[in-house]
Amino acid sequence: MLKHHVEKIRDLDLHFVTAGEGFPLVLLHGWPQSWHCWNKIIPSLTKKYSIIAPDLRGLGDTSRSINGYEKANIAEDIRTLVHDHLKTDAYYLIAHDWGGPVAFVLASEHPDHVKKLVMLDTAVPGDGSGTFSQNGRRWHHAFHQTAELPEVLVSGREEIYFGWFYENYGHKGGVIPKKDQEEYLRTYKKPGTLTSGFSYYRALDHDVAHNQALLQKNGKLKMPVLALGGGNSFGRGIETLESLQRVSENVTGGVIDNCGHWIQEEQPEIVTSKILSFLEN
Numbered sequence: 001m002l003k004h005h006v007e008k009i010r011d012l013d014l015h016f017v018t019a020g021e022g023f024p025l026v027l028l029h030g031w032p033q034s035w036h037c038w039n040k041i042i043p044s045l046t047k048k049y050s051i052i053a054p055d056l057r058g059l060g061d062t063s064r065s066i067n068g069y070e071k072a073n074i075a076e077d078i079r080t081l082v083h084d085h086l087k088t089d090a091y092y093l094i095a096h097d098w099g100g101p102v103a104f105v106l107a108s109e110h111p112d113h114v115k116k117l118v119m120l121d122t123a124v125p126g127d128g129s130g131t132f133s134q135n136g137r138r139w140h141h142a143f144h145q146t147a148e149l150p151e152v153l154v155s156g157r158e159e160i161y162f163g164w165f166y167e168n169y170g171h172k173g174g175v176i177p178k179k180d181q182e183e184y185l186r187t188y189k190k191p192g193t194l195t196s197g198f199s200y201y202r203a204l205d206h207d208v209a210h211n212q213a214l215l216q217k218n219g220k221l222k223m224p225v226l227a228l229g230g231g232n233s234f235g236r237g238i239e240t241l242e243s244l245q246r247v248s249e250n251v252t253g254g255v256i257d258n259c260g261h262w263i264q265e266e267q268p269e270i271v272t273s274k275i276l277s278f279l280e281n
Contacts, residue, residue, distance in 0.1 A: 002042070006061075009080050011068070015061035016054035016081065020046025024088050025279075026078065027053040030097020030122070031197050032162045034060030036183050037096065040268035041275075048276070052088070054081060056099065058196025060187050069199035070206045071098075071125075075105035083113060092279055094118040096264060098200050101125055101207055104247065107221050108214045118226045118275055119253075121236050121263045123243035125204060126211030132204060134239070140165075144201035151194045158189050169261040171232035176262055211247075220249045226278040227253035228271065233260035252278070 002019045017035050025045055029037045035053040045051055055062040057074050068074070082088045093114045095103035100122025107114040125132045133141040144150055154161045162185060166176045187193065225248045229240035241253045259266045 007081060007085050009077055009085065011065055012057060012077060013063040014054060014057075014077065014081055016052060018050065018052055020048075020050040022049045024082075024091035025049045025051045026082055026091050026093050027051055028078065028093070028095040028099030028103055029053075029056065029060075030095075030099050031059070031200055032165060032188055033097070033184055034187055036060075036180065037262070037265060039180070041264050041272045044268075044272045044276070049092070049279075052082060052086065052091075054078060055187075056102065058193065058199065064190070064192035064196045067199070069196070069203045070210065071101040071203065072105050072109075072207075072210050074102045075109065078102065078106060079110060079113070083110075089113060090115055092116045092118070094120070094275065095122060096120040097122055097261070101211075104211065104221075105214065107223065108211075108218050111218075111221070111223060114223060116224050116226075116279060117221065117248075118228075118278065119240060119244055120228055120271070121230045121240055121261050123236060123240060124211060124247050126208040126215070127243045127246040129239075129243060129246065132208070134236070138234070141201055141204070144198040145204065147202075150198050154194055158185055158194075162188060166262075169234040170266050171230065171235070171258055171260040175260070175266045180265070215247060220247055222249055224278070225251045225253075226274065227251055228263060228274060229253075229255050230259040230261055230263045230266065231255040231257045235260045235263065 006015050027038045034055050058064045093103050100119050104124045107117050166181050167173045225244050227241040227244040229236040231237050237255050244251045264271045
């Protein structure tokens with residue numbers, strides 16, 4: 001049974017969901033989504049593990065903040081929740097989209113806590129590839145980084161703008177059901193959410209510099225890493241694995257076919273099977 005919680009974490013009222021029993025799994029979502037993006041795989045994961053699924057800073061039902069969207073700062077939000085408040089010293093970490101850069105910082109700075117890492121259709125800013133935005137293929141990155149203009153253009157048109165991503169970033173339309181789109185839109189229409197969401201992109205230059213410094217200081221990740229990319233549409237494909245190979249010593253993974261960016265929602269059975277196999281071996 002899912003349980004919803006809100007904890008005062010640093011400068012946030014941080015919303016998170018827990019379920020299941022066993023060794024902890026921390027699940028980090030991306031944009032334009034919330035903890036709800038894990039809803040199709042949580043039932044299978046909770047048969048063997050306990051899950052902690054937060055809404056990241058400024059998104060979902062977590063409170064909005066004016067600043068603090070550097071991924072290193074968001075990683076500290078999650079560390080404070082999991083380690084200080086929930087007294088969890090060791091866990092597996094699973095991340096999608098912007099959750100991935102947050103997860104990388106957590107894993108690099110706290111390898112004693114993160115025992116295994118799963119990265120789903122994401123990449124690491126500053127991984128040495130020279131681009132996080134696929135050389136402009138992810139056109140919305142530059143748009144979101146533009147100051148103030150995206151808020152003006154999207155405000156009042158959230159269903160149109162976010163709906164385009166829900167319908168086009170999967171390998172086919174309809175992979176995110178309308179009821180799930182409505183749940184995401186419920187939170188993305190909250191005051192301040194456009195700016196908080198776009199701020200994830202506006203912090204990208206800082207994220208690149210921070211991660212490059214982390215790699216110089218700490219070296220590559222040592223824990224086992226599973227890296228999976230969606231093979232169709234706006235899925236990152238093999239680039240997820242290639243990115244993690246640049247920053248990790250022990251990486252497996254590949255491409256999920258008939259799947260775009262919304263990887264755990266498009267192919268939940270395949271993704272869950274690969275995650276469970278990785279975690280148990």
